[in-house]
Amino acid sequence: MKPERSIRQRKLHGQPGRRTLRLSAGGVRIPFPDWLRDFKKEWARPDIVAGLTVSAVVIPKALAYATIAGLPVQVGLYTAFIPMLIYALLGTSCVLSVSTTTTIAILVATALNGVASANDAASLMTASATLTCLVGAILVVARLLRLGFVANFISEPVLIGFKAGVGIVIVVDQVPKLLGIHFHKGSFFHNLLAIAQGVPQASLVTAAVGVVMIGLLVSIERLLPRAPAPLIAVAAGIAAVSLFGLPAHGVATVGNVPTGLPAFTPPDPRMMMALWPPALGVALMSFTETIAAGRAFARSGEPTPQPNQELLATGLANLGGAFFGAMAAGGGTTQTAVNRLSGARSQLSGLVTSFAALGTMLLLAPLIGLMPEATLAAVVIVYSVGLIKPAEFREILSVRRTEFIWALVALIGVVLAGTLEGIVVAIIVSLVALAHQVSDPPxxxxxxxxxxxxxxxxxxxxxxxxxxxxxxxxxxxxxxxxxxxxxxxxxxxxxxxxxxxxxxxxxxxxxxxxxxxxxxxxxxxxxxxxxxxxxxxxxxxxxxxxxxxxxxxxxxxxxxxxxxxxxxxxxxxxxxxxxxxx
Structure with missing residues (x-):
C-alpha cells in the first residue's frame, strides 16, 4: 500500500497538512497523521498543557458517564483512553476531544437495559462491547456511503444557536453539583425548578468550594492567561480535601476508582440483532456531536473537519474501543472547548489526554477519586459559559433578522428537546431556511x-x-x-x-x-x-x-x-x- 497525497495539503498559518492512505476496498481514505512529521517544537508545551487540562475534565466526567450508562466506573477511563488515542491519529480536527457524552451515555443505558442484567457485570461489559462495535461499524458504513454531507445542512447561525443552547444546558446540569443538592433530573425547566426548590437544602461548604473554584478559575484566566487554570483548580480541590477533610463536612467527591488495564472484551454476535436499532441512534448521536463540536471550535486558517473522514475516524475509534472495554464514544463539546481555550495546536493534545487516562488507570485513580464534584462542576461551568456568546447573536441580528431567528430556534431546540433532538431541530431549521431561500429567489x-x-x-x-x-x-x-x-x-x-x-x-x-x-x-x-x-x-x-x-x-x-x-x-x-x- 503506497502513501498517496491528498488533493490539497493545507498548511495555513503553520497548521499541518494531511496525507492519506487509500484502502483498496471502497476507496476509503485513512488519513496519515502528517502532524507527527510536521510537528513544530513550539506546539509541544501548549499541547501538553491543553491535554493535561482536558484530562482533568474528561476523566472525572467519563467516570460519571459510565455510571449513567449503568456500566462499571472504570469503563469511563477505558473510553477516555482507546477512542481518544485512535481519533487523535485519524481525525481531521486539530482540537476535537473524543470520549463520550451525557446523551450517548443515556442512549447506551437505554440500549443495554433490555439485553443485560444490571447485576451481571460480565454481561454488561459484553453487551457494551457489542453495542460499541455496532456503532463503529455503522459509522464506517456511513463513510463508505459518503453520508457525511448531512453535516453541511447546519448553517453558521444555527451552529451558533446550537453552541449557546449546549452551554446553557451544561451550566444548568452542573449547578446541582456546585450547590451539593440532589434530585431526579428531567426536562430543562424541571431541573431549573428543582434547583430553585433545592437551594434552601444546599450544602454551604460545597457551595463555598464551588464559588472559590470559580473565582480561582476566572482570576487565573484574567491575570495569568497562559497558566493551566483548570489543572490548578483540580489540584487545589484535591489538596483541600486532604487538608480540611471536606467529605466530613458534606462535600461529595468523585469516589473510588479501580486501577488496572482494560481486558479484551469481544462482542457477542447473539446480541447484535437486539442492539442494532439503538446502535443507529447512538451512531447518529456520535457523528452529529462530533462534527458539530469539531466545526464549532475550528479556527480560521485551520483545516476544516471533513465529515466523511470524521465518520471513518469516529467509527474506527468506536471499533477499537469496543474490544477493550470502552463504551460508545463521540466528540464532546465541553472538553473540546476546554482543549481549544487551553491553547491546543494539534492532535498531540488528544494523545496527551489519552495517556493521562492510561496513567490514571495505572497510578492515579485513587488520587482522582478525591476530587470534589464541586471542583469539576466549576471547571465545566466556567468553560461552558464561553459557548454562550451574545455578541454573535447581535452580529447576526444586525445583518439579517431571519437568520437570527434560526439561531434562536436552534438554541431553544437544544434547551427544550435535548442535544440529539436539538441537532435534529438545527438540521431541520437549516433545511427549512434553505428551502425558503431557493423557493423565493430574487x-x-x-x-x-x-x-x-x-x-x-x-x-x-x-x-x-x-x-x-x-x-x-x-x-x-x-x-x-x-x-x-x-x-x-x-x-x-x-x-x-x-x-x-x-x-x-x-x-x-x-x-x-x-x-x-x-x-x-x-x-x-x-x-x-x-x-x-x-x-x-x-x-x-x-x-x-x-x-x-x-x-x-x-x-x-x-x-x-x-x-x-x-x-x-x-x-x-x-x-x-x-x-x-x-
Missing part, C-alpha cells in the same frame, strides 16, 4: 450605470442609472426549478404589468441550472406575452448548459438566434437599433 429590475456597460439592480442609492422606455431588463438569480419557477414568474409578471414594455430582456447569467418544469413555464409565458400582449421576450447571457437546454426545446426554435444575446449591452444596442430603424 428578481432584480436592472438599470445601466451612466457612461459604462455595467448593469445593476435599480435602487434608491443610484437614481441616476439609465433605463430605456419600452424595454424592461430583469435578472433572476440562483437555480430555477419546479419549486420556485411559479414564484419567479409572478415577480416578473408584476414588473411587466407595471411597466407595460415592448421588450422584456431576461438576463440569465446568474442562473446555473434551468429545470424542465421551469423551461416549460417560460415557454408558455413567452407565448402568452407574444400573442396576447404583444410583448417580445429576449434571453440574455445564458450559461452553456442552460443555452444547450433552451436550444433543444420549442422555446429555442421560437426565439432563434435573433432573440438570444451574449450580454445585456448587446441586447440594449439591438433595442436602440430596432427603435431607430437602423
Amino acid at each position: 428578481v432584480y429590475v436592472l438599470g445601466r450605470k451612466p457612461g459604462t456597460n455595467v448593469f445593476r439592480a435599480q435602487s434608491s442609492e443610484h437614481p441616476e442609472d439609465e433605463t430605456f422606455p419600452g424595454m424592461l431588463m430583469l435578472r433572476p438569480e440562483g437555480r430555477i426549478f419546479f419549486a420556485n419557477a411559479q414564484r419567479i414568474g409572478q415577480k416578473m409578471r408584476l414588473q411587466i404589468t407595471a411597466v407595460k414594455p415592448k421588450v422584456v430582456a431576461i438576463d440569465l447569467a446568474g442562473i446555473f441550472d434551468f429545470e424542465f418544469t421551469a423551461l416549460k413555464m417560460l415557454t408558455e409565458a413567452e407565448k402568452k406575452l407574444r400573442e396576447e400582449e404583444r410583448v417580445t421576450v429576449w434571453l440574455v447571457g445564458l450559461n452553456p448548459g442552460v443555452l444547450a437546454m433552451v436550444r433543444r426545446s420549442p422555446l429555442g426554435e421560437t426565439l432563434g438566434h435573433d432573440r438570444m444575446f451574449f450580454n445585456m449591452d448587446h441586447a440594449v444596442a439591438r433595442y436602440h437599433s430596432s427603435e431607430t430603424g437602423g
